[in-house]
Amino acid sequence: MTARQREAVRLRIIEGLTYREVGHRLGGVTVERARQLVKAGLKPPPAPPQPIPQAPLTDDAVWALFLSIDELELSVRVYNRLRTWDWSMPRESVCVGDLALLTVNSFRGVRNFGKKSLDELQQTLARLDLRLGMTLPGWALLRRSGARLRWDGKERVLALYDPSAIKVLLGLNDGT
Numbered sequence: 001m002t003a004r005q006r007e008a009v010r011l012r013i014i015e016g017l018t019y020r021e022v023g024h025r026l027g028g029v030t031v032e033r034a035r036q037l038v039k040a041g042l043k044p045p046p047a048p049p050q051p052i053p054q055a056p057l058t059d060d061a062v063w064a065l066f067l068s069i070d071e072l073e074l075s076v077r078v079y080n081r082l083r084t085w086d087w088s089m090p091r092e093s094v095c096v097g098d099l100a101l102l103t104v105n106s107f108r109g110v111r112n113f114g115k116k117s118l119d120e121l122q123q124t125l126a127r128l129d130l131r132l133g134m135t136l137p138g139w140a141l142l143r144r145s146g147a148r149l150r151w152d153g154k155e156r157v158l159a160l161y162d163p164s165a166i167k168v169l170l171g172l173n174d175g176t
Contacts, residue, residue, distance in 0.1 A: 005041030012038045061129035065097035065136070072096065072124055078117045081110065097142075100125060103133040 001009075004026065011022045012034075023034035057065075069082055082099070099121075107113050107121075125131055 008037035009041035064128040
């Protein structure tokens with residue numbers, strides 16, 4: 001609540017002035033503006049956003065975190081927008097885990113990335129059992145450690161780590 005709204009509420013409710021008198025005391029604002037200020041001042045403050053509970057990651061989802069964004073099945077528009085995104089690392093090393101850390105609000109106002117593109121990206125992540133805005137506390141540590149996904153014939157190999165160890169490092173379970 002702004003100081004002006006607080007003053008308008010005080011004048012209207014506590015002193016019992018009319019909207020015309022409130023407007024005059026506030027420096028000559030119109031009756032309608034005085035009504036708006038009082039109404040805005042009486043609104044309860046918005047509730048803080050509740051964190052979205054995060055379900056435990058499946059082993060396949062853990063592997064998917066290390067996929068390159070080039071390997072996602074995305075339309076040309078979405079792929080090109082992600083390709084030109086201002087990442088803090090070389091684009092070739094950006095993986096799905098980096099993408100999952102971004103929030104929906106990260107894409108608001110981004111040119112050529114509207115609701116349809118955002119929906120497509122969210123659906124693609126959902127197919128991998130992931131979503132935007134995930135909390136992955138140990139992700140930066142894993143990225144710095146050089147953990148990389150590579151394909152060895154038909155097997156997925158993550159250097160030095162197995163999915164349960166990765167889950168512990170990401171803080172997603174207690175390792176049991």
